[in-house]
Amino acid sequence: MAESSSATPRERYRAQVRAEVKERAWEQIATAGASALSLNAIAKRMGMSGPALYRYFASRDELITELIRDAYRSLADTLRAASEESGADVAALAHALRGWALDDPQRYFLVYGTPVPGYHAPDDITAIASENMATLLDAWTARPSADPAPPFAEHLEGLGRQWVDDHPAPPAALHGALTFWTRLHGVLSLELAGHFNGMGFDPAQLFAAELDSLLTGGGH
Amino acid sequence: MAESSSATPRERYRAQVRAEVKERAWEQIATAGASALSLNAIAKRMGMSGPALYRYFASRDELITELIRDAYRSLADTLRAASEESGADVAALAHALRGWALDDPQRYFLVYGTPVPGYHAPDDITAIASENMATLLDAWTARPSADPAPPFAEHLEGLGRQWVDDHPAPPAALHGALTFWTRLHGVLSLELAGHFNGMGFDPAQLFAAELDSLLTGGGH
DNA sequence: AAGATTTAGTTAGAAGCTATCACGAACCCT
DNA sequence: AGGGTTCGTGATAGCTTCTAACTAAATCTT
Incomplete structure (x- = not known):
């Protein structure tokens, strides 16, 4: 019971x-x-x-903040679960992210959408964001590290990595996790916002192409 | 006078x-x-x-729609101007886009931010969006066309291109323009929303890295 | 120029919202 | 069974969008 x-x-x-x-x-x-x-x-x-x-x-803002917190939590759990049951596979994380986004677009936008200028997320929410970064870094650290990728990786090297609680990830993994994040968010965000609507192609295929570009480290 | x-x-x-x-x-x-x-x-x-x-x-919504229209118009003019004075150079377009975005983040979000579920943009606004796509396609058509890029380009091929008023661009250019859009929006959107804040790296360098990935068609 | 008409701006008001307060009623615990 | 906490209510202040009726001013017409 x-x-x-x-x-x-x-x-x-x-x-x-x-x-x-x-x-x-x-x-x-x-x-x-x-x-x-x-x-x-x-x-x-x-x-x-x-x-x-x-x-x-206490207020409307508190309710919204609570919803934002739940959204972050939900994403973190989804990513963590996908990572565990796939053995930290990057492609699995990507598909988990896409599934989670399509499941409730407005929830996605609560996390990654337009910010209200004054708003500062409470610490526990940014902590969940760090969790997500850690999950990504785990997956990218597990990968057979690709090329160092000239200029940006050097820039990353020159930074003490207060990234995510000093996660022990090589610069290539940091770069990988970041581009994973930005590229997939790029397609997802535009797709969910309906910016691909008039054009007849399938967003899933564009997403797949971007994922492929991440995995092969070269595919245009 | x-x-x-x-x-x-x-x-x-x-x-x-x-x-x-x-x-x-x-x-x-x-x-x-x-x-x-x-x-x-x-x-x-x-x-x-x-x-x-x-x-x-007539209403608050009409004012906001007007602002959205102006934002689209401003972006279209900026891109078009950058294209003209650079000879349809992709990198120039990218920097124009970034400059425009940093110039007024909320204006950027008015165009590419969280959509309100019911809202349908009037036709003249989507027409400006097509203008932007056309500018991108011009630039990518002008480039020495890169590799065909296996699976997605074929998908594009199988589509009559009602893209942008039947713009005469090869599939590789379509793919190029699309990834230009999604990748740069990915970094810009997250940067403007402050999602890179805790981490110590320079967003401009990440942007440059993504632009490089577009230009070389291979950079990780 | 004088009159008629269109337009700008006002106040008043309906309906909605967030949020606070004071009160009564229900409930839980001892 | 009493006593304190908590829940839900109605009233109220102040904000919002937006409509309606009215006044005043500027423009157009004759």
């Missing part, structure tokens, strides 16, 4: 309400974007009146 | 007010993001009272 392991029934109820609020929030975000998220609307859809939600979330 | 060429003085005044509204809007967007744009605040900052602005813009 032991459905919810939490201690007091009050805490269990509280956690359940918070969870339902977040669920409705995700629905709302998926259909109208994060900027259209309304605490009032969520409350009414849950059958309770406006300010009640402020017992569970 | 023919400062403004418009016909009637009323139209000139109207155009001037619209321009000032947009100016204030850009300021607001630069400092607080597009979602925080407030017609009311703009009006007050211009010394007039709330609803007056509705004489000039």
